[in-house]
Amino acid sequence: MECKYLYQVLPFLNEIDKKKRERFEEYFYSAPVWLMDSFQIVELDAGVVFVKENTPVDTIYIIGRGMIKATDYRIYGITYDFMRFEGVYAMGGMEVIMDLDRYCTTLETVTPCTIVKIAKEKYARWLNSDIRALKLEAKIMGHYLFEQGKNSRAFLFxxxxxxxxxxxxxxxxxxxxxxxxxxxxxxxxxxxxxxxxxxxxxxxxxxxxxxxxxxxxxxxxxxxxxxxxxxxxxxxxxxxx
Missing domain, CATH: 1.10.10.10 (Winged helix-like DNA-binding domain superfamily/Winged helix DNA-binding domain)
Structure with a gap:
């Protein structure tokens, strides 16, 4: 029932490739109806900054279609895009798990994007009550940090x-x-x-x-x-x- 309901609240899933659909199904496999009812779908043009580093964390963003980038401006004022995403990844999820109250990076759309928005309070409530969801998010976050660290070590030399x-x-x-x-x-x-x-x-x-x-x-x-x-x-x- 939940999987069918996921397609009702996120109708764009019927229009994306099978691999990404399956990732959405896996990610929200145990999501309760009250969480799915809170989903908001937004369409953003390319070049839109929708998260700014050091602003309060209030929303979790998941990419449905398109690509976004994470940008660091801190060192000598140089713009450095250290990661690009188009997979199923909760932007803001790391901050929730680490009990951080401000976003760690700036996020901007690279292409036109369909993005799922979830209120931080509801997302945190779900993770705190669902060990499967918490473990999956921790696994995804760990993989992302490993890839980022590996690339940073290579770039160093x-x-x-x-x-x-x-x-x-x-x-x-x-x-x-x-x-x-x-x-x-x-x-x-x-x-x-x-x-x-x-x-x-x-x-x-x-x-x-x-x-x-x-x-x-x-x-x-x-x-x-x-x-x-x-x-x-x-x-x-x-x-x-």
């Missing part, structure tokens, strides 16, 4: 083009479709995602094209499966070394 190559390899593994990753980001966006200056990004993109690792298409480029294998082989060797 990689410089210039090597750092951008690492970022593109990671992005390919997550977002490539039918063996191809289309990189539509501007040079400034690549700069913010890798922590490199735009000038370094331009040099790296030129180098990658000369190496045959990417195929330019106007100001954008794409990476196919063979190009990914070449780039990944070099990045893997650097990491192992």
């Amino acid at each position: 990689l410089q210039g083009a090597d750092r951008l190559a690492f970022y593109l390899v990671e992005t390919y593994t997550k977002y490539a479709k039918n063996g191809i990753l289309y990189v539509d980001s501007t040079r400034q966006e690549l700069s913010e995602s890798s922590g490199l200056c735009v000038k370094t990004i331009n040099r790296a993109v030129k180098k990658f094209e000369e190496n045959g690792w990417i195929t330019r298409k106007g100001s954008k480029f794409y990476i196919d499966s063979e190009q990914y294998r070449k780039m990944n082989a070099v990045v893997s060797e650097l990491i192992e070394r």
Whole structure:
């Protein structure tokens, strides 16, 4: 009954891919009706900041469709996008589990998004009364923190083009479709995602094209499966070394 009701309160589930539908079903498998009745669905355009770092935590956000990014502005005023999300992840859930009353990061839509909003009080009440839901959220949070820590350690030692190559390899593994990753980001966006200056990004993109690792298409480029294998082989060797 609960699974059918989930589709009633979140009708967009009928329009997204099967894998993501199944993640929603798993995440809210034991959710009570009173929680699902509290869901609010909002549609946001690309480029909308919907959470600001250090503002009070009052809402949990879960991505139904689209992609968002987490941004850090603290160090020397440099904008650094340290993580992008399009999976089923409770933005604000970490703060609830850790008893933090303010958001830890700034969140912005990268593409048009469908987002599920849940009041913090109701979400916390659910986790406090459902050990399965609490364990699942802790598992998802732990995986996210592990990935973030792994990438941060790699970025600590990689410089210039090597750092951008690492970022593109990671992005390919997550977002490539039918063996191809289309990189539509501007040079400034690549700069913010890798922590490199735009000038370094331009040099790296030129180098990658000369190496045959990417195929330019106007100001954008794409990476196919063979190009990914070449780039990944070099990045893997650097990491192992």
